[in-house]
Amino acid sequence: MSGKSPLSILVIEDNPGDFELIEEFLHEQIGALVITRAQNYKEAKASLTREKIVFNVILLDLSLPDKTGSELIKEIVQESDNVPVIVLTGYDDFAFGAKSISLGVSDYILKDELTALTLYKTIIYSLERRKIISSLEESEKRVRSFAKQLSEVVEEERARIAREIHDEFGQQLSGIKMSLSALKKGAASQIDVEPIIETIVNEVNHSIQSLRQISNELRPALLDKLGLLAAIEWLVNEFGKKTGIDSHFGANGIQPAIIKDVEINIFRICQEALTNITKHACATLVNVTISGNEDMLNVKITDNGKGINAGILRDPLSMGLLNMRERSNLIGAALHVSSSAEAGTIIELIVNTNGKENINS
Numbered sequence: 385m386s387g388k389s390p391l392s393i394l395v396i397e398d399n400p401g402d403f404e405l406i407e408e409f410l411h412e413q414i415g416a417l418v419i420t421r422a423q424n425y426k427e428a429k430a431s432l433t434r435e436k437i438v439f440n441v442i443l444l445d446l447s448l449p450d451k452t453g454s455e456l457i458k459e460i461v462q463e464s465d466n467v468p469v470i471v472l473t474g475y476d477d478f479a480f481g482a483k484s485i486s487l488g489v490s491d492y493i494l495k496d497e498l499t500a501l502t503l504y505k506t507i508i509y510s511l512e513r514r515k516i517i518s519s520l521e522e523s524e525k526r527v528r529s530f531a532k533q534l535s536e537v538v539e540e541e542r543a544r545i546a547r548e549i550h551d552e553f554g555q556q557l558s559g560i561k562m563s564l565s566a567l568k569k570g571a572a573s574q575i576d577v578e579p580i581i582e583t584i585v586n587e588v589n590h591s592i593q594s595l596r597q598i599s600n601e602l603r604p605a606l607l608d609k610l611g612l613l614a615a616i617e618w619l620v621n622e623f624g625k626k627t628g629i630d631s632h633f634g635a636n637g638i639q640p641a642i643i644k645d646v647e648i649n650i651f652r653i654c655q656e657a658l659t660n661i662t663k664h665a666c667a668t669l670v671n672v673t674i675s676g677n678e679d680m681l682n683v684k685i686t687d688n689g690k691g692i693n694a695g696i697l698r699d700p701l702s703m704g705l706l707n708m709r710e711r712s713n714l715i716g717a718a719l720h721v722s723s724s725a726e727a728g729t730i731i732e733l734i735v736n737t738n739g740k741e742n743i744n745s
Contacts (some may be wrong), residue, residue, distance in 0.1 A: 390416040393507075394440060395470070396428045396460070397421065397445040402495065406443060406472070406503070413504035423460065426450040432463040436651075439467050441507050444489070446473040453485065461488035466518070468510035470554050472498065492513070506730050529706055536674040550597055556591040560584055612647045613639055613674060616654055616683075620672050623658045629670055636675045649711045650683060650735065657685045665689025667728060670672070676737075683733040692723040 391414055398402040399600040403421060410417055420437065424427035425448050431437060444460055447454060451459065461469055471481075481492040490510035493502065513570035563584045607615035617633045624631030642650075654672065661667055667689030675682045692705075705721060712719040712733060723729040 387474055391440050391507075392418045392420070393441045393443060394420045394422060394428065394439045394598070395443045396425075396429055397424045397443070398448055399445070402445065402472075405498075408633050409498070409500035409503045412500040414507075424448050427458060428460065429463055432465075434462075439464075439512060442467055442469045444469055446471060446475065449519055454483070455482055457487045461717060463744045466514065468507075468514045470506055470510055470549070471709055478680045484728070495651050499539065505614065515635055521737065525704065525711065526669060533608060533707055548594070553591060553594050556594060560587045560591070561588060564701060607647060607651060611639070612642060614650055615647075616674065617673065619651070619654060619658065619732070620670070623662075628660055629667060631671070634673045638677055639674075640678050640681055642681065642735070645735075646715045646735065649715045650681070650717075650733065653708045653711050653733055654685065656711075661685075661729075664692070665729065680735060681735040684736075685731040686728060687730040691725045692721070693729070714733070 393410065395403060396405055397406065407419055410419060420431055420439070422431050422571060428444075428448075431438070432442075442460065442464055442731075444457070448456060456472065469488070469490045470486050471489050472495055473492070474495045481705075484492050491506050493506060499645060563580055567577050567580045567584065570580055606618050613635050617635075620631050622631040625627070658670070661670060665687050667687035669688045671686045673684045675684075708721075708731070709719055711727070715735060717733055717735040720732045720734075
């Protein structure tokens with residue numbers, strides 16, 4: 385433990401002899417150590433609710449003067465705020481030991497079997513177990529949040545497509561129908577129908593363009609036909625046209641061979657980044673640059689906007705950032721986001737293409 389912050393341990397033990405033995409065992413195995421003793425439940429609760437003390441581990445005797453057994457375990461686990469609780473007891477009751485684990489304690493040790501090494505190993509294993517559980521809980525939160533966001537994005541995209549089909553494509557088809565009715569009447573009255581036919585042709589062309597636009601926004605044909613660089617260049621150009629933001633695309637170096645699923649996720653990350661700029665950045669300038677070699681692809685998106693709030697930037701569940709982070713994790717890429725009110729935002733995606741599964745491992 386040398387070179388690290390002291391390990392802070394709360395020992396809840398009313399027996400002076402047992403406490404001295406536990407204290408001796410702890411000092412024997414752990415160098416940097418801070419031990420706080422509580423002789424009853426009331427003192428333990430006061431120590432756990434004191435703002436300035438943060439414990440790494442709690443060692444709990446089950447027989448305290450003011451509370452014992454299952455009730456004591458429940459209370460301490462509830463007050464512990466996810467700090468590992470290790471029960472030390474003189475009662476050899478296997479069934480109760482199993483029950484105490486189900487109540488949330490990290491481990492259950494008989495005092496008669498306690499040694500310095502056993503206690504040390506139990507503490508280290510409990511700390512590592514807590515790290516793993518916390519990591520899994522955080523991952524679960526991110527997955528739930530990502531699934532929620534994905535559902536919202538899908539519904540939002542469906543609504544947008546429905547509006548475009550109804551408002552634009554539907555109106556164009558209605559126009560074609562009216563022109564065809566005029567053509568039918570014109571043919572019956574033997575008037576010149578050539579202008580009507582020309583109008584119909586123009587309306588059909590507009591409808592085809594609208595259909596292509598909707599299709600491209602769902603999945604750019606350029607991604608399949610010409611590859612990632614051409615698709616992102618198209619995305620940046622369309623972004624500039626729609627938003628009026630001065631937008632530039634540049635590509636340097638060699639584009640490595642990238643499998644299709646990775647290309648799609650890189651494209652979607654760029655799409656999400658540009659969408660976030662539209663919604664939040666208040667930017668007037670956007671640059672998207674791609675550089676690469678045979679082993680790596682680097683995508684950098686910068687803007688001169690107002691930056692991302694520091695709290696949002698640190699929040700692992702921030703919706704727009706979460707989407708990009710989860711997509712980058714899917715393809716084993718590294719995503720770096722830096723932002724300030726003075727310099728705008730820089731989003732950098734680094735993708736290994738040399739067979740290594742995850743650039744972060």
